[in-house]
Amino acid sequence: MKTLVDQLSSYADYHRDPRNIVTHYIGVPMIMLAVVVLLARAQWGVLFGVPLSLALAGAVAAALYYWRLDARYGLFMTGLLAAMLAVAAPLAGQTTAIWLGWGLGLFGVGWVIQFIxxxxEGRKPAFFDDVMGLIIGPLFVAAELGFALGLRKEVQAEVEQRSGPVRRREMASA
Incomplete structure (x- = not known):
């Protein structure tokens, strides 16, 4: 299995333009929430007040994978997924129009932002070459946000050693 740095570096190869990274801060969480909302509708019961759904099953599987890669990122991503489940459950209980409106709306707008x-970037999304990009994308956004805040410099250094630094936009001369 690939390591955290292997996965982040593979994904980073497709994300070195700072404008692309910024769009991912917006688009990836929208897409992630959309998938959770859409999967939250398929429920088969409640356990300790938690709806048992495809969204929960997917969130648990993703969280376990993130924990396998790194405990600190796993903890952060588990909290993020739990928050998304908490938002998705009430939306899943709404009318079909409201549920689909939120789910498909977030999904569509999120992808438009991604493609912008x-x-x-001048390059296709990572998942076109490796479907794992769909699960690594949210982790990459969390990592890049952390790097911007000065966290996990050792991980950032390893990723940049493999993929190069984020490109800096050149200022136009006057």
Whole structure:
């Protein structure tokens, strides 16, 4: 199995333009929440007040994978997934129009934002070459946000050693 740095570096190869990374801060969480909302509708019961759903099953599987890669990122991503489940459950209980409106709306707008970012990048999204990019994308966004806040510098250094630094935009001369 690939390590945390292997996964982040593979994904980072497709994300070196800062404008693309910024679009991912917006688009990836929208897509992630959309998937949770859409999967939350398929429920088969409640356990300790938690709806048992495809969304929960997917969130648990993703969280376990993130924990396998790194405990600190696993903890953060588990909290994020729990928050998304808490938002998704009431939406899943709404009318079909409201549930689909939120789920498909977030999904569509999130992907438009992603493709705008990849236009700036000049490269297709990572998942076109490796479907694991769909699960690594949210982790990459969390890691990049942490790097911007000065966290996990050792991970950032390893990723940049493999993929190169984020490109800096050149200022136009006057």
């Amino acid at each position: 970012g990849h236009y700036y």
